[in-house]
Amino acid sequence: MATADITTDAHHHHEQTFWSKYVFSTDHKMIAMQYMFTGMFMAAIGGFMAYVFRMQLAFPGMEVPLFGLVGPNDYNALITNHGTIMIFWVAMPVLIAAFGNFLIPLMIGCDDMVFPKINRLSYQIFLLSAVILLISLAVPGGGFAGAWTAYPPLSAQAQYSGTALGSTLWLVAVALEFVAFLLGGINFVTTAMNSRAPGMKMYDIPMVIWMIVIASVLFMASVGPLIAGAIMLFMDQVVGTGFYDPARGGDPVLWQHLFWFFGHPEVYVVLLPALGITADIMCVFARKKLFAYRTALWTVFGTGILSFTVWAHHQFVAGIDPRMAHIFTVTTLLISIPIAELCFIYIATLYGGSITLSTPMLWALAFVAEFLIGGVTGIFLGASGADIYFHDTYFVLAHFHYTFFPIAIIGTFAGITMWFPKMFGRYMSEFWGKVHFWGTVIPFNIIFIPLFFLGTIGQHRRIYDYTNFPELSLPWMQDLRQLATVALIVMLLFQFIFLINMFYSMFRGKKAPKNPWRANTLEWTTESPPPHGNWPEGLPEVYRGPYEYSTPGRDEDYWPQNVPS
Amino acid sequence: MLRIGGAPVPAREPLVSSAVLATLIFIAAEVMLFSGFISGFAILKAGSAGVWPPPGQPRLPVESTAFNTAALLMSGVFAFLSARAWAREPAAAATPLRISIALGVFFVLFQGWEWVQLVGEGLTLTSSTHGSFFYLIVGAHAMHAVVAVLFLAAAGVSLSRGTLTSERFAATRVFWYFVVGLWPVIYVQVYLA
Numbered sequence: 013m014a015t016a017d018i019t020t021d022a023h024h025h026h027e028q029t030f031w032s033k034y035v036f037s038t039d040h041k042m043i044a045m046q047y048m049f050t051g052m053f054m055a056a057i058g059g060f061m062a063y064v065f066r067m068q069l070a071f072p073g074m075e076v077p078l079f080g081l082v083g084p085n086d087y088n089a090l091i092t093n094h095g096t097i098m099i100f101w102v103a104m105p106v107l108i109a110a111f112g113n114f115l116i117p118l119m120i121g122c123d124d125m126v127f128p129k130i131n132r133l134s135y136q137i138f139l140l141s142a143v144i145l146l147i148s149l150a151v152p153g154g155g156f157a158g159a160w161t162a163y164p165p166l167s168a169q170a171q172y173s174g175t176a177l178g179s180t181l182w183l184v185a186v187a188l189e190f191v192a193f194l195l196g197g198i199n200f201v202t203t204a205m206n207s208r209a210p211g212m213k214m215y216d217i218p219m220v221i222w223m224i225v226i227a228s229v230l231f232m233a234s235v236g237p238l239i240a241g242a243i244m245l246f247m248d249q250v251v252g253t254g255f256y257d258p259a260r261g262g263d264p265v266l267w268q269h270l271f272w273f274f275g276h277p278e279v280y281v282v283l284l285p286a287l288g289i290t291a292d293i294m295c296v297f298a299r300k301k302l303f304a305y306r307t308a309l310w311t312v313f314g315t316g317i318l319s320f321t322v323w324a325h326h327q328f329v330a331g332i333d334p335r336m337a338h339i340f341t342v343t344t345l346l347i348s349i350p351i352a353e354l355c356f357i358y359i360a361t362l363y364g365g366s367i368t369l370s371t372p373m374l375w376a377l378a379f380v381a382e383f384l385i386g387g388v389t390g391i392f393l394g395a396s397g398a399d400i401y402f403h404d405t406y407f408v409l410a411h412f413h414y415t416f417f418p419i420a421i422i423g424t425f426a427g428i429t430m431w432f433p434k435m436f437g438r439y440m441s442e443f444w445g446k447v448h449f450w451g452t453v454i455p456f457n458i459i460f461i462p463l464f465f466l467g468t469i470g471q472h473r474r475i476y477d478y479t480n481f482p483e484l485s486l487p488w489m490q491d492l493r494q495l496a497t498v499a500l501i502v503m504l505l506f507q508f509i510f511l512i513n514m515f516y517s518m519f520r521g522k523k524a525p526k527n528p529w530r531a532n533t534l535e536w537t538t539e540s541p542p543p544h545g546n547w548p549e550g551l552p553e554v555y556r557g558p559y560e561y562s563t564p565g566r567d568e569d570y571w572p573q574n575v576p577s
Numbered sequence: 578m579l580r581i582g583g584a585p586v587p588a589r590e591p592l593v594s595s596a597v598l599a600t601l602i603f604i605a606a607e608v609m610l611f612s613g614f615i616s617g618f619a620i621l622k623a624g625s626a627g628v629w630p631p632p633g634q635p636r637l638p639v640e641s642t643a644f645n646t647a648a649l650l651m652s653g654v655f656a657f658l659s660a661r662a663w664a665r666e667p668a669a670a671a672t673p674l675r676i677s678i679a680l681g682v683f684f685v686l687f688q689g690w691e692w693v694q695l696v697g698e699g700l701t702l703t704s705s706t707h708g709s710f711f712y713l714i715v716g717a718h719a720m721h722a723v724v725a726v727l728f729l730a731a732a733g734v735s736l737s738r739g740t741l742t743s744e745r746f747a748a749t750r751v752f753w754y755f756v757v758g759l760w761p762v763i764y765v766q767v768y769l770a
Contacts, residue, residue, distance in 0.1 A: 126595045194606060198599045205598060206591040232602060236609025240617065244713065253702060253709040255617070261631065261706040263624060266617050273613075 028544075038128035039544055043135050044114035045435075048428075050142060051106035057146075058097035059504055065090045070490075070497035072477045085174060087476045088157035093149060095160030096182070099278070100189050101142055103420035107285040108231075109138070109193065111427050112200050112224040114435065118535035119218050121209025121552045121574070123545045125199045134195035141188035148181030156182035159474060161271060164256035164264045168248040180249050187242050190235050197228035209534065209574075211554035215309075216573065218533050218558040219302060222309055223288025227281045230316050234277035241270030265330055272323035279415065280319045283383075284312060286423025287354060290376040292558075293430050294358060296531045297373035298365025299569050301559040308357050315350040322347055328396045329403045337396040344394030351387055355380060366562075370529075371445035375426035378453050379418045386414030389464070404474075407467025410460045417456055425452070425510070432514075433528045437540040438521030444513040451506030458499035462492035530570050533558045537574050596748040604755045607721070611759060614717065615766050618710040622770075631705040635698035637768045638691055645687045646764050649722075652680030653757035656729070656750050663746060667736070670746075674733050681726040681753070688719055714767055718759060725749075725756045 037043065060078075067074065068082040075081055082090070113131070117124055125131045149155035156178045158167040167183075170176035204217070204225045244255040245267065254260030256267050295302050302308065324332055324340040358380050367373065389411040392398045402408060425448075432440050471484055478485045478493075527536040534554070538547050552574040560571040593601070622629055630636065655677035663670035692712075700708045732749045735741040 127599065194603075198602050201602055202595050202599045206593075206595045229602075232606040233609055236606050236611070237613030237616075240610050240613030243717075244617065247702075247709070247713070251702060254706060255621075255709060261621065261625065263621055266620055269620075270613055270617065 036132065038124070038132045040113045040117050040125050040128070040131060041435075041542060043131055044110045044112075046135050047105045047113060047138070048110035050139060051102050051110060054097050054101040054105075054142060058094050058102060059507070061090045061094040061097070062500060063504055065094070066497040066500050068476070069478070070494040072479050084476045085154055085157055088159075088474070089149070089155040089175070089178070091474065092157055092159050093145070093155050093182075096156075096186070097145070098416070098420060099160070099282070100186060101145065103282045103416065104189070104193060105138060106424050107282050107289075107420065107427075108200075108224060108227055109134075109196050111220070111285055111289065111431075112196070112228070114431065115535065116200055116203055116221055116224065117207070118434070118538070118542060118546060119221050119533050119558075120204060120207060120212060121534045121547075121554065122203070122207035123547070123551065126203045126207055127199050130195050131199050134192045134199070137188055137195070138192035141185045141192060144181055144188065145185035148178050148185060151177045151181065153178055161275070162245065162267075163271075164245060164248065164267050167267075168245060168256050168264075170249070176249075180246065183242055183246050183249070187239060187246075190239055190242075193231060194235065197232050200228045201225055201232075209552050209554045212573075215306060216554055216557045218288075219291040219305070219308065220285065220288030223284040223291075223312065226312055226316055227284040230277045230284075230319065231281045234274045234281075234320065237270045238274035241267055244270075265327070265332070268327050268330055269323070272326045273320070275326065276323040277316075277319045280316060282419050283415070284316075286379060286419045286426075287312075289423055289427040289430065290358065290379050291361070292533070293372045293376040293426055294361050295559045295561060296430075296529050297368045297370055297376075298362050299561045300361055300365040301561055303357050303360035303363075305557065305559065308354060311350045311353055311357075315347060318343065318347045318350070322394075325394050325396070325399070328399045334396075341394060341396045345391060348387060348391060348394070355384060355387075370429075371440070371442055371449060372426050372430035374446065374449050375422055375429060378449070379422045379426060382414060382422060382453070382456070383418040386411060386416075386418065389414060402467065404472055405467040406463045406471045406473060409473055410463040410467055413460050413463075417460075421452070421456075425449075428514070430529075431535075432517070433524035434535055434540050434542070436518045436521075437524055438517050438519075439524050439528065440517040440521060441513050444509055448506055448510045448513065451509065452503055455499040455503035455506070459496045459503065462496045466492055527572075530568075532560060532570050532572050534573055537572060594744040594747065596744040597751055600748040600751045604752065607755065608759075611714070611717070611763075614710070614714045615763070618714060618767065619770075621706050621710070630707045633699065634705050634707050635695060635700050637711070638694070639768050641687075641691065642764060642768055645684055645691075646760060648680050648687070649684040649757055649760050652677045652684065653754060655680065656753050656757075660746075660750055663743070667739075667741070671733070671736055674729065674736065677753075678726060678729050678733060681722065681729065685719060685722050685726065688715070688722075711767060714763060718756070718763055721756050721759075725753045729753055 034042065037046075064076050064079045064082060065087055067076040067079075068087055073081075113125070153175045155175065156162075156167075156173070157175050158173045158179060162179075162183070166172045167179055170179070173179050204221055208217070244253070247253045248255050248257065248262075254262045256262045256264045258264065291302055291308070294300075321343045322340060324336060325344045328337050328340075389407070393402055393408060393411060429440060429445055432438075466489060469489075471478070471489070475481070475484075478489070524540050526538065526540055528540075529536070534552050535542070537552055554573045555576055556571065556573055558573055562569045563571050591598075625631065655673045659670040659673035659677060662673055695711075700711065702709055702712050728749045732741055732746055735745070
C-alpha cells in the first residue's frame with residue numbers, strides 16, 4: 013500500500029536518543045503520556061491543596077500536618093489554585109489532551125497527528141504554563157487569592173487581592189494554557205477530518221473521537237472572549253487601564269460575561285470526552301452496539317450549540333435584568349434534556365447486554381450514576397428563583413463537584429484502566445483496581461453529600477473560619493464538616509493504591525495481547541504498546557462502524573472495523 | 578492489499594487541505610476573540626448615557642481612516658488576483674502579491690502615524706475607557722496585520738525560490754482575507770458607531 017510505504021520511509025530511519033524519544037518527541041503517543049503524567053502531577057498538588065483547606069474547615073486553627081498553620085490568605089490562595097489546577101491543569105490536559113492525543117490517530121487509523129510539531133509545541137507551552145502557575149504560588153505575597161473565577165475588582169487591583177505578582181502570573185499561566193489547547197484542538201479537528209483510514213465514514217468514527225473533536229470545537233469557539241477578557245484584566249493589573257473599574261467608566265460585570273461565556277461551554281468541553289470514553293467502554297463490556305449512535309451524535313451537537321446560550325445563569329445575583337434571567341433559566345433547563353437523553357441512551361445500551369463488571373466498566377457505570385446527581389442538583393441552580401437562595405453556598409460547590417469529579421476523576425480512571433493495556437502492553441491488577449474503585453467512589457459521596465446539607469441551610473462558600481459565624485458553627489454542622497474532611501483523607505489515601513498498581517503494572521504486570529477486551533475499534537489491531545508510526549506494516553482500512561458487537565450469524569461476538577466482510 | 582468481496586475502499590481526498598482547515602479553525606477562534614473585544618466596547622459605550630467619546634477625548638480620524646480602509650481592501654483584492662494568477666501560472670502571482678504586501682505595509686504604517694497624532698491629542702491607553710478600547714481593539718488588529726504581512730512576505734520569498742506550495746499559499750491568503758475582512762467591521766464599530 014502506497015500510503016504505508018510513505019509513512020515507514022518518513023518515520024523509521026533515524027535512531028532515537030533519550031531526548032528525542034521522551035522529551036522532544038513529536039509522536040502523538042509520547043505527547044499523550046507527557047500530558048497525562050503532567051496532569052497527574054498537578055492533580056496530586058490540587059488534591060493536597062484540598063486536604064489542607066478541608067483540614068482548616070474541619071479543625072479551624074489547627075496546625076495541618078505537612079503544611080502548618082493555614083492563614084486567611086493561604087486559605088484563599090489554596091481554594092483559588094485548587095479550582096484552577098483541577099480544571100485547567102488536570103481535567104483539560106488529561107481528558108482532552110492526553111486521551112485526544114493517544115486515541116485520535118490510533119482510533120481513526122493514521123500514523124500521527126497532521127501537524128506533529130505544532131502538537132509538540134502545544135505540550136511545551138502547556139508545560140511552561142504549569143511551571144509559571146507553580147512559581148506564582150511561591151512569589152512574595154503568595155499565589156493568586158481571588159477565587160478561580162477571578163472576578164474584578166478583587167482580581168484587578170492588588171490592594172484588594174493582596175497578591176499583585178501572584179495574580180498576574182496566574183493570569184499569564186491561564187492564558188498560555190489556552191494557547192496550548194488552541195494549538196492542540198486545531199490538530200485534533202484537522203486530523204480527525206483529514207486523516208481517517210480509507211473507508212471510515214463520518215458515522216464510523218468511534219464516539220469518544222467525536223466527543224473529543226466536538227469538545228475541541230466548543231473550546232475554540234468559546235475561548236476567544238475569555239482571552240479578550242484576560243487581556244483586559246491583565247492590562248488593568250499591569251498597565252493601569254480601567255476596563256473593569258466603575259470609577260473610571262469600566263464595568264466589573266463585563267468580566268463575568270466574558271468569563272462565563274467561556275466557562276459554561278467549558279463544562280461541556282470536559283464533559284464530552286468523559287461521555288465518549290464511557291460510551292466506548294459500555295459497548296465493549298456489555299457486548300452491545302451503542303444504542304442510537306446517530307441520535308447520540310446529533311444530540312451532542314445540539315448540546316454544544318445550546319451550551320453557548322446558558323452562561324448568565326452564573327450571574328443571577330450579579331444585577332442582571334430579571335427578564336434576561338428568565339431567558340437564561342429557560343435555556344439552562346432546556347440543556348438538561350439532551351443530557352438526560354444521553355443517560356437513557358447509555359441505559360438502553362446496557363439493557364439486555366452481557367455485562368462484565370470489569371474495572372473500566374465499574375468506572376463507566378459510576379460516571380453515569382454520579383453525574384446524574386450532579387445534573388439533577390443543577391436544575392435547582394438553573395432556576396433563577398431557587399438560585400437566589402442557593403447562590404454562593406456549599407450547595408453550588410457540592411453540585412459542581414458532583415459534575416466535575418465524575419468527569420475529571422471517574423472519567424479519567426475509566427479511560428486509563430480501559431486503555432492501559434494498549435498504552436503499556438500490560439494489564440493492571442483487576443483486584444486492586446476494584447479496591448481503588450470502591451475506595452474512591454464511596455468516600456467521594458461521603459465528602460459531598462454532607463456539603464449539600466450544609467449548603468441547603470445556607471453555609472456560604474469561601475469562608476476561612478466558620479467559628480466567626482455562630483449560626484454557622486453549630487456542633488452538628490462542625491460534625492458534618494469533619495465527616496467530609498475525614499472522607500477526603502480516606503479517598504486521597506486510596507489513590508496511592510492506584511499509583512502503585514499503575515507503576516507496578518507498567519513494568520511487572522501480566523503481558524497483554526493486541527486486543528485484550530475483544531473490542532472492535534482500530535487501536536486494538538496494532539501491537540500493545542503501538543510502535544512509532546502505529547501500524548508499521550501498513551495502515552488499516554475500515555469496513556464498518558465501531559460498535560458491531562454480538563452480530564447475529566457470526567461465530568465471534570465482535571467484528572473489528574478493519575476486517576473485510 | 579487484497580480484499581475479499583465488496584467494492585475497493587478509495588483513498589481519502591480531503592475536502593479542504595489540512596493547512597487551510599487549520600487556518601480556518603484558527604480564524605474562527607480569532608473571530609470570537611474580536612467579538613469579545615467589540616462586544617465589551619459596545620456594552621461600556623451603551624452604559625455611558627450618550628456621552629461618547631468621553632469629555633476631553635479627541636474625535637477619531639474617521640476620514641483619513643476611510644482612505645486607509647480602502648487601501649487595505651485593495652490589498653485583499655490584489656491577494657485574490659495573485660491567487661487567480663497562481664492558478665494559471667505560479668510565477669505570474671508574484672506581481673499582484675507584491676502590490677498586496679505593499680498596500681498591507683502602507684496600512685500598518687499609516688495606522689502608526691495616526692496613533693502618533695492621537696496620542697498627541699490626548700488619547701492614550703489610560704486616558705479613558707475610550708482610549709483603552711481603541712488601542713486594545715485597533716492594536717490587536719494591527720498585530721494581526723503585521724504578522725499576516727510577514728507571512729505574505731515569506732510566501733513571496735518562497736514563491737521567488739519556487740518552493741511555495743499551493744496549500745501554504747492558500748492558508749496564508751485565507752489568513753490575510755481574515756485580517757482584511759475584519760477591518761471594516763472594526764471601522765464601523767469603533768470609528769463610526
